[in-house]
Amino acid sequence: MLKLYYAPDNASLILRLALEEMQLDYETVLVDRGEQEQHSPAYLAIxxxxxxPALDTPDGILTETAACLLWLCDAHPAANLGAPVQSQKRGVFLRWMFFLSNTLHSDLARTFYPDRYVPKATLSAHHQIMTKRLKKHFSILDSTLAAHPSLFHAGSALSLYICPLLRWSALYPTDQEPWFALTQYPNLARLAQQMEQRDSVHAAVKAEGLGVNPFTRPRLPMPPEGSAI
Known part of the structure; x- marks a missing residue:
């Protein structure tokens, strides 16, 4: 059975959504960030x-969110969440999968945890630069959804990656004025609304305490176990 090492409302949420969408059997192992378990010897061995997250699979333990999501898509092609290896859409699918992971998600991390990347004296300027970059990323993504509806439909792998990023952009960083407004991106807003109707999202909401509208009107999580931060 697949095993997902997770913390509530972390990048592991993307994989939980995929596992639920595929209706796969899996178990979860909490990595409690409140106790810094992600830095424990036991988890560092994983x-x-x-x-x-980390994902324990028949092919061994996988890390990196996009790698885990891509493995799930390829290991379970009947779920039709991605584009098969021989598909003409494969290249476009990979392009946007890694745009999400390497560009958008990476820049969000730099925005949410600026002290890891820049000196304290430059935090304000860094925030302005990063949020400007992110707004451009979201504008590009909003336009792309209309051009590739078969890859970005609600329940697709790309949609499962996108919607948590929308959520986190609206919530974080908590010590700054809000910088993200979903209403500025009509295609992304429509996707978020559609995703909130899916059973996979309902399951994740219950498991991780995300609230009734986790993407369109997000609130800070109230998980039944563990800590998001």
Whole structure:
């Protein structure tokens, strides 16, 4: 059985959504960030980077969110969440999968945890630069949804990655004025609304305490176990 190492409302949420969407049997193992368990010897033996998630599969333990999501798509092609290896859409699918992981998600991390990347004296300027970049990323993504509806439909792998990013952009960083407004991106807003109707999202909401409208009107999580931060 697949095993997901997770913390509530972390990047592992993307994989939980995929597992639920595919209706796969899996178990979860809490990595409690409140207790810094991601840096414990036990978890570092699983993921030496000390990052969440990790996914234990028949092919071994996988890390990196996009790698895990891509493995799930390829291992379970009948679920039709991605584009098969021989599909003409494969290249476009990979392009936007790694745009989400390497560009958008990466820049969000730099925005949410600026002290890891820049000196304290430059935090304000860094925030302005990063949020400007992110707004451009979201504008590009909003336009792309209309051009590739078969890859970005609600329940697709790309949609499962996008919607948590929308959520986190609206919520974080908590010590700054809000910088993200979903209403500025009509295609993304429509996707978020559609995703909130799906059973996979309902399951994740219950498991991780995300609230009734986790993407369109997000609130800070109230998980039944563990800590998001």
């Amino acid at each position: 993921n030496p980077m000390g990052q969440i």
